[in-house]
Amino acid sequence: MAKVTIDDIEIEVPDGTTILQAARMIGADVAPPAMCYYSKLATTGGYCRTCIVKVEQGSTKDPRPMPKPVPSCRTTVMDGMVVRNNTSPEIQEARAGIVEFLLINHPLDCPVCDQAGECDLQNLGYKHGAEATRYEFDRRTFEQIDIGENIKLHMNRCILCYRCVKTCEQITDGRVHGVLNRGDHAEISTYIEQAIDNDFSGNVIDVCPVGALTDKTFRFKSRVWFTKPMDAHRDCDKCEGKVAVWMKGNEILRVTGRKDEFGEVESFICNTCRFEKKSVSDWTIEGPRKINKKSVISANHYEETKKPTYLYDRVQLLNDGKKLPEVNSKDNG
Amino acid sequence: MERKLLLANAHIKGIETLEVYRQHGGYKSVEKALKTMAPEAILEEVKTSGLRGRGGAGFPTGMKWSFIAKPEGVPRHLVCNADESEPGTFKDRYLMEKLPHLLIEGMIVSSFALGANLSYIYIRGEYFYVARIMEKAIAEAYKAGLLGKNILGTGFDLDLYVQIGAGAYICGEETALIESLEGKRGNPRIKPPFPAIAGLWGRPTVVNNVETLAAVVPIVNDGGAEYAKIGIGKSTGTKLISASGHINKPGVYEIEMGITVEDFIYSEAFCGGIRNGKKLKAVVAGGSSVPILPTELILKTAAGEPRLMSYESLSDGGFATGTMMGSGGFIAMDEDTSIVKNLYTFSRFYHHESCGQCSPCREGTGWMEKILHKILDGRGTLKDVDLLWDIQSKIEGKTICPLGEAAAWPVAAAIRHFRKEFEEYVTNPQNIKDVKHFYRLNQLTEA
Numbered sequence: 001m002a003k004v005t006i007d008d009i010e011i012e013v014p015d016g017t018t019i020l021q022a023a024r025m026i027g028a029d030v031a032p033p034a035m036c037y038y039s040k041l042a043t044t045g046g047y048c049r050t051c052i053v054k055v056e057q058g059s060t061k062d063p064r065p066m067p068k069p070v071p072s073c074r075t076t077v078m079d080g081m082v083v084r085n086n087t088s089p090e091i092q093e094a095r096a097g098i099v100e101f102l103l104i105n106h107p108l109d110c111p112v113c114d115q116a117g118e119c120d121l122q123n124l125g126y127k128h129g130a131e132a133t134r135y136e137f138d139r140r141t142f143e144q145i146d147i148g149e150n151i152k153l154h155m156n157r158c159i160l161c162y163r164c165v166k167t168c169e170q171i172t173d174g175r176v177h178g179v180l181n182r183g184d185h186a187e188i189s190t191y192i193e194q195a196i197d198n199d200f201s202g203n204v205i206d207v208c209p210v211g212a213l214t215d216k217t218f219r220f221k222s223r224v225w226f227t228k229p230m231d232a233h234r235d236c237d238k239c240e241g242k243v244a245v246w247m248k249g250n251e252i253l254r255v256t257g258r259k260d261e262f263g264e265v266e267s268f269i270c271n272t273c274r275f276e277k278k279s280v281s282d283w284t285i286e287g288p289r290k291i292n293k294k295s296v297i298s299a300n301h302y303e304e305t306k307k308p309t310y311l312y313d314r315v316q317l318l319n320d321g322k323k324l325p326e327v328n329s330k331d332n333g
Numbered sequence: 334m335e336r337k338l339l340l341a342n343a344h345i346k347g348i349e350t351l352e353v354y355r356q357h358g359g360y361k362s363v364e365k366a367l368k369t370m371a372p373e374a375i376l377e378e379v380k381t382s383g384l385r386g387r388g389g390a391g392f393p394t395g396m397k398w399s400f401i402a403k404p405e406g407v408p409r410h411l412v413c414n415a416d417e418s419e420p421g422t423f424k425d426r427y428l429m430e431k432l433p434h435l436l437i438e439g440m441i442v443s444s445f446a447l448g449a450n451l452s453y454i455y456i457r458g459e460y461f462y463v464a465r466i467m468e469k470a471i472a473e474a475y476k477a478g479l480l481g482k483n484i485l486g487t488g489f490d491l492d493l494y495v496q497i498g499a500g501a502y503i504c505g506e507e508t509a510l511i512e513s514l515e516g517k518r519g520n521p522r523i524k525p526p527f528p529a530i531a532g533l534w535g536r537p538t539v540v541n542n543v544e545t546l547a548a549v550v551p552i553v554n555d556g557g558a559e560y561a562k563i564g565i566g567k568s569t570g571t572k573l574i575s576a577s578g579h580i581n582k583p584g585v586y587e588i589e590m591g592i593t594v595e596d597f598i599y600s601e602a603f604c605g606g607i608r609n610g611k612k613l614k615a616v617v618a619g620g621s622s623v624p625i626l627p628t629e630l631i632l633k634t635a636a637g638e639p640r641l642m643s644y645e646s647l648s649d650g651g652f653a654t655g656t657m658m659g660s661g662g663f664i665a666m667d668e669d670t671s672i673v674k675n676l677y678t679f680s681r682f683y684h685h686e687s688c689g690q691c692s693p694c695r696e697g698t699g700w701m702e703k704i705l706h707k708i709l710d711g712r713g714t715l716k717d718v719d720l721l722w723d724i725q726s727k728i729e730g731k732t733i734c735p736l737g738e739a740a741a742w743p744v745a746a747a748i749r750h751f752r753k754e755f756e757e758y759v760t761n762p763q764n765i766k767d768v769k770h771f772y773r774l775n776q777l778t779e780a
Contacts, residue, residue, distance in 0.1 A: 045523075052731060134720060
């Protein structure tokens, strides 16, 4: 066990835990944001640099501070380590810089992006980003490529987190998905535009932190905050069959894995569950999913809704004692 | 003072063949090391010699070797980093071209010291002809029983292979080099684990520069203590300097560390002064990634002492008034040089060579290049200069590998020391393409 102090909060964690995991154990408020790290996938993390933290004291044995900010997702804790995240102004400034870098080439097309509302980059930009960009050049764009009938690749939005690449490496067999070119021209692609044809390939949609990989069967059907996530399951011979279905009325618009508060799925689901089972009779619906109150998705959440008590009076006042049909009638001027 | 240790025989005709090389005392160190010394003894000699890595970082070689993990039954590897791509550096090419057997000799001894039976020379793709020279020399060494099974009857086996890269600067970073050598995309790995623990194919690996491995030969021949006598302070031995730019005699020079920079630039034995009788404006002392210094700071330290060609003296004063030894790519610029244009060239290079793995480098290098292009195009504003400074500070220290720093330092140093020139570019853009412009710039720099 190692004792580590993050933002003046002490916690004891097993050896080999990363700083990020330790911070998540304390709570989501302390945990640094992570765009590329995904605890369910090995060797992810270290690329986006948003989770950098300052190590003020390396360990009890070697109390020297680390010279540079370290990626918390790839740095394991040592006994007696002292870490600063939210309480370090330098780290906050550095993180703002990283967010700016991530956004200079990312199209700000949230109003037409399917990921809006559940986008990690959107949340990150909201918290750490500046109100205006200092970048005044053309954004990098890519030729559209078709990667199959279920998954839409929108490369312009990609922030090269490598999560989908690692998913294809680790979940699916016979990897056909990787990164081409280098520098800011680097793009994720199925090799020679070969479609991803695999039972678990749909998971790249769930792991994508931005709207680069989206579900073609859900594309443009609804904004996510108009849909209601419900826990559901079915007997599936390929996966566990535990999913979240996103409903509008009695219609299932979309099926995804069950994401926790850090945006990570509890278990990977197969393409049959994700793309083909879209009718209510396919699923045993367990009940509504808990959604973070701060999330825009909960704006439409039925569970927390209370009947407003003040509205009636105000309506009365506005309507000047008239009933609604009367207010709306033409004669009312 | 000129002191030839590595390049002493470089001028001899036919030295690239094994026969001539052996006539001039070649492979003596292999016989000495394999027949009379234990691997630990060689390591001790290298430690005593104070040899520091010649690739750029200047990390003590003996210490690097001592970090290598030695688990039972796991093979270890030595990899020679011949992916010399730093702009302004061309010493390794010269060394391999003239003295391929010196590198092979150094690699045999070093592999023996590290217990490696399979070693690689990773040569940059553009050095295709050099790879041919190396392969020819390796074939000769195999024939003479200096490589392969049971070298010189000592029971030590070593196979040596040449691998040609595909021309990416990033593959000079040791973990990217290892990835590339494994046949993967040349992306730097996230450290830890360091290559000394898990390197090539997950096995303990040491990656050394060409010049470093060649320097092991005189260390074994004459002893580490003898080698440590050469040089000054912790900068022991000789260093190959690739001198280029506006000097009378560009080329590769072997110097004893500790000569003054002034001596190196103006003496007839080395650069021979600035060409066409012009004045020196600035020097990039160790390859394109180290901070540029104006004349007054490169010749004298901030304290007023003469600056020496050594690791300590060049970095005296930190980045505020100093620079780095780097890989020894010495680029001198005369008074007609535009620092902004030069910086744009460097930035374009780093933008082109960024691997695209981590965000600050991927996005930041391109951004800096675009701003510099805008300034050179006469559309820059004073805000852009501040923005450049801000971007570089947000890249530095936040990337996976040192390429981020390599891209940020030149920008920082150019703005730090030549801010007036940037301001001149943005306030009087109409003068940029005017030749007389440079005279105005020089007056600014001197004032």
